[in-house]
Amino acid sequence: MAATQEEIVAGLAEIVNEIAGIPTEDVKVDKSFTDDLDVDSLSMVEVVVAAEERFDVKIPDDDVKNLKTVGDATDYILKHQS
Amino acid sequence: MTSKIKPSKGAPYARIMGVGGYRPTRVVPNEEILKHIDSSDEWIRSRSGIATRHWAGPEETVATMSVEASGKAIADAGITPEQIGAVIVSTVSHFKQTPAVATEIAHRIGAGKPAAFDISAGCAGFGYGLTLAKGLVTEGSAEYVLVIGVERLSDLTDLEDRATAFLFGDGAGAVIVGPAKQPAIGPTVWGSEGDKSETIKQTLGWDVYRTIPLPGGDGPEERPALEEIRFPAITQEGQAVFRWAVFEMAKVAQQALDAAGVSPDDLDVFIPHQANMRIIDSMVKTLKLPESVTVARDVETTGNTSAASIPLAMERLLATGQAKSGDTALVIGFGAGLVYAATVVTLP
Numbered sequence: 001m002a003a004t005q006e007e008i009v010a011g012l013a014e015i016v017n018e019i020a021g022i023p024t025e026d027v028k029v030d031k032s033f034t035d036d037l038d039v040d041s042l043s044m045v046e047v048v049v050a051a052e053e054r055f056d057v058k059i060p061d062d063d064v065k066n067l068k069t070v071g072d073a074t075d076y077i078l079k080h081q082s
Numbered sequence: 083m084t085s086k087i088k089p090s091k092g093a094p095y096a097r098i099m100g101v102g103g104y105r106p107t108r109v110v111p112n113e114e115i116l117k118h119i120d121s122s123d124e125w126i127r128s129r130s131g132i133a134t135r136h137w138a139g140p141e142e143t144v145a146t147m148s149v150e151a152s153g154k155a156i157a158d159a160g161i162t163p164e165q166i167g168a169v170i171v172s173t174v175s176h177f178k179q180t181p182a183v184a185t186e187i188a189h190r191i192g193a194g195k196p197a198a199f200d201i202s203a204g205c206a207g208f209g210y211g212l213t214l215a216k217g218l219v220t221e222g223s224a225e226y227v228l229v230i231g232v233e234r235l236s237d238l239t240d241l242e243d244r245a246t247a248f249l250f251g252d253g254a255g256a257v258i259v260g261p262a263k264q265p266a267i268g269p270t271v272w273g274s275e276g277d278k279s280e281t282i283k284q285t286l287g288w289d290v291y292r293t294i295p296l297p298g299g300d301g302p303e304e305r306p307a308l309e310e311i312r313f314p315a316i317t318q319e320g321q322a323v324f325r326w327a328v329f330e331m332a333k334v335a336q337q338a339l340d341a342a343g344v345s346p347d348d349l350d351v352f353i354p355h356q357a358n359m360r361i362i363d364s365m366v367k368t369l370k371l372p373e374s375v376t377v378a379r380d381v382e383t384t385g386n387t388s389a390a391s392i393p394l395a396m397e398r399l400l401a402t403g404q405a406k407s408g409d410t411a412l413v414i415g416f417g418a419g420l421v422y423a424a425t426v427v428t429l430p
Binding site: 040041042044045046048049061064065 | 128129319320321322324325328329360364
């Protein structure tokens, strides 16, 4: 069953917490992964791979660079999850 | 009808008998890299784990570094150079396509007339060479094989590219592969993914220089002048490489363990290609290696030396006592091609 927007944000928060050690409550839709959450380009790849597994979605390398904020990633997953 | 051809006769198994390394004398700290790029020591360390690397001087050529490393490997193996039946050199930074640098190295170490050739398999080159060597020893074409991984990647580094200027280092690593009574080099899991050939590459082919008009000669208008051509460098798509290296290569590493019948708990040492500390850390996490496994982290002071990185790291682990002779080690190389090779070995 497809995840809702809330579930995706909560899931991303857990992933970002696991990978970058950022408190889950700081992970909000308007936050930038790089500027606000200290997720660098390599950690972003780990976040993406974890999100792919969790939400059963494929996020190709070419699309990763467009996912600037938690909201971008949430929208992408909402649109592409199977 | 029976064949008229006698079969060749090799050893039942092969093993790594000795290892040697050579690191150029000049140590280059991040501060020196920062003269050419807008970055910081902290940024470089956090993205790569690299603090220093060795860069070769004019006298430290691909051949001379290889001769030094080979001498140590031969002594470590307890054989003489004359016993070597084949010399395999993996490099991407020897700037003459022909003759192979392997022949010069074979001659300079006093090996007589062994088979000698170069291979090109990027950062997987050591594993490719090791696999060939194992085949030669068990098939009978050579009793002892010298396998060398050697690079002068400083020559292929774009000092003004902030994504790669700090990554690469120079050096040579060598092993002697010889006969064994029991398995000491497991099945190799290897392959290539040519659809990703653009992911890590040399920016220009050497033939770009052919477009330069000869002095006084006529040439097409579009020919670039020599000063317009930047010397070729290695470039990569960082995120794509990271994803492939961590997640796809962890699967290959697991396959190599399975093929050798070795569980992570039986493993003593993990020696991945020293590409980047972040890749190494994430691979260890993805593979769920137990804490008892010693992990090579030579990249911190050696940088990424491509084909040389695994034997260099192996030598250092043994020399510092972090690993010991007889330990079971998983080695995996991966890089431009994309190509990869993983196997489980008994350390010499």
